[in-house]
Structures are given as structure tokens and as C-alpha cells.
Amino acid sequence: MEKTYIPTKHGNLTLPAFMPDATYGSIKAVSFNDVQKAGVEAIVTTTLHIEQKIGSLYIKEFGGLHKFFGWNKPILSDSGGWQVFSLIQSKRDKGKNKISDLGCSFVDPATGNHSLLTPESSQVIQNNLSADIVTVLDNPILGNVSLAERKECIRINTLWAKRSKAKFIELNSNVKEKPLIGAVIQGGNDYELRKISADELLEIDFDIYNFGGMPLHTGVTWLTESKKGFYHEMLEYVSGLIPSNKYKYAMGVGQPDDIAFCVDVGWDLFDTVLPTRNARHGLLYVSEGQGEQTKSYKNLAYDTIHIKTERYKFDEKPLDENCNCEACTTVSRAYLRHLLRINEAAGLRLATIHNLTFYSNWMDKIRKTLQK
């Protein structure tokens, strides 16, 4: 079976797809209208942040996240597992956040309030949001942890997935158009554990299988410190563990060339903060030959630009001659540089629009080039 799209309550999502992150209920610096015009076909939101900043019951009462956002395309909700994980990582709150069979208890750094997120409550929240694709609460593996502890992480990860699935079925028993549900394969850089995690989750049966952790040699979830950069081998390996009729979602991936590689080895869905965050920080993606540094995968290449640097002070050219986004058709590099240097909202917006447009175009290129 050739997977060309995912059917959702809000239309078919063409694959492979890139979804920007609207973690706090917003793609930072832009409107959802901007997002749509940038060619984005789906977005990701986060259970934990939405629950804490907005409240999922409020969203439910309002009529769901799509209505609230004014966004009529697919929304994928992340479970909150990664966010609790990142809290546990932070030194400030070390010790306050705990993982048990029940779920994860943690302290909200903003309010100091204690909270408990369980596999069940995560599903309830995501159900309240009426997301098109939901995610099970997962338990990422910490770096520098013993084998016994890593195995324990996988045990809990599978346990939570099982309970998430049960709750998901219960919540959707009378629903005609059910959302899709994805489980997260963990295991860090341990090939054996990845295999165990994948097999256990496959037995429970989900629509989507996600790559969990951060696939970087230097990331906190990895023990290997010798090499740097994207962990191609692990992505290829884990993709091979998932049957080809299942959708494959590489969470947190990645740079355009990383995504191209992952598509080539079978991954369908992607999300990352890079285009939006980098835009705000002044790192912009442009066509090959128009920037400072070229990166590529096979015959797909692109450049990056540090727009805030002095070299663009008198650059009258559009950011990218091959792009027809609002930034590239209305302002010069010099002016965009100025806007970002003074942290002007208009600059953050234009830069974000451009990077999102670049990612949309990049996904088009991947579809044309890598998938026949």
C-alpha cells in the first residue's frame, strides 16, 4: 500500500508532511492566516501547555481547538510527555518531578503548582481539544542512565501506551469520525531497546508510530557523545521496525536535509521548532546559492542566511529570489535585517512566514524528487 495521505476529520493530509509547532496555542509571531498562506497543511499543539495556559475544558466548551484557532486543517496534539521530560531535565526543578507507573507528577515552573499527568488524563485533554491526531503519553529516556533504568523507562512507556489506548477507545466509543492515535517508540540510542519498544507498541496496535527522543548524537537522550549532529542510522533502523502500512512520525525532526533523509528511509510526518525559532533568531532558509552555507541531501540542497549580520546591511535583494512569500515580495534583505535587529514584531512575522514557506516548498520538492 502506497501511503500518499492521512485521512483526518479535517481533510486528507498529504504525505510526507511537515507540521510547525503551535505549542502555546499559537505559531509564534504569525497568525493562522499567515500559516495557511505559507502552505502549511497541519500543525502540532501540546497537551500540557494548552491545558495550563488555556484549559482544555474551556476549549471544549468553546467548541474545540479548530474553532478557537480559526484553523480548519488537521491538528496533531502532543501528549505532554516530552514537556515533563524537559522539566525533569532542568536543574532548577530537579527532584520535584517524578515518574511512576501512575504518570508523571511535576511542578509548573511558572506557578509552582503541583500537577499530575497520567496516560488517561492526557487522552482526556486531547479529546477535549478534539485534535485530529492524538499521541499517547510517553516516557523519553534520559541520557547517562543505566541499562536497568533504561529498561524501566521502556516498561513504563509501554504500560502508559496500553492505558492510553484503552482510554482512547473509551472516549471515542460513540464517535463516528475518530481521531488517529500515535504511540512513541523510545529506547534512546540503544538499538535493542528500540526494537523491544517498537514490538511492544505494535502489539497494542496504533495508527501511527512515532520516533521518540531527540535523534541527535549530542542530545540529552543520547549516550553517545563522540559524534555530533543528526543520528541518521537510528532513524533508519527504527523506521525499519515499523510495518510499511503504518504511518511513521519522526518527532522533532528536523533540518531540511534531515527531513529529506528521513523521508527517504520511510518517515511520513515531521514537526520541529526550527523554522519558527530560527526565523525569530535571524537564521533563514533560502534556495541553494543564495546564502552563506549550503546543506544537502542527495540532489536536494538549500542555503542558510544569518540575516542579522553586517553582510546584509546594504543588500537590496529579496531574501530568496525563488520565493513568493510576503517577505520575499515586499521587503529587502537590508530592511528585514533591520526589523529583526530591533526585534520588531513585523520582522519576526515576515521571517517566520518565510521559513514556513520555505519548509512547505521543501516538502514539495521532497515529494517530487524522492517519491515517484
Next chain:
RNA sequence: CCGGAGAUGGCGGAGCGGUCAAUCGCACCUGACUGUAAAUCAGGCGUCCUAAGGACUUCGGAGGUUCAAAUCCUUCUCUCCGGA
């Protein structure tokens, strides 16, 4: 004219005998960013040497005291505040 305060690197502003090429902030230069608690963070920022490190010239001007001065003394120039 008298009395008082002060002049520090692009700017603001510490330092008040050695550990000062001089805290810090801003500005400036460069880099990082991968399921966003990141409109954030890191490094650089007198000159020269590839770097560890070293050499040289700096704290309004000119003299002086001292082994040693951005720091003390004399004087000049300028700025600010108060009084005629």
C-alpha cells in the same frame, strides 16, 4: 568673580596606589538553535603576534611624588550645580 562637584574605552557608568587593558549595562561583531518554559543562549569587543600565552600604547592636557598611578600632588583646559 566666589564656593562646590566632575572629566574613564562608541555611549552610559564602576574603580580611587599594586591582583587594571580596566566590573557592569547598552551598542557593535560572530556563532548556536532539531516533539518551543528560547523575540533565547554562547563567545568576541585598545593594537600587534596563528593560539595557550606574550608584547606594546590607554583612564581630559602638561608636569610631579612613588619601586609602582585611572587612583596621590601641582597646574592648565573644559563641563555641571549653588551664590553674587
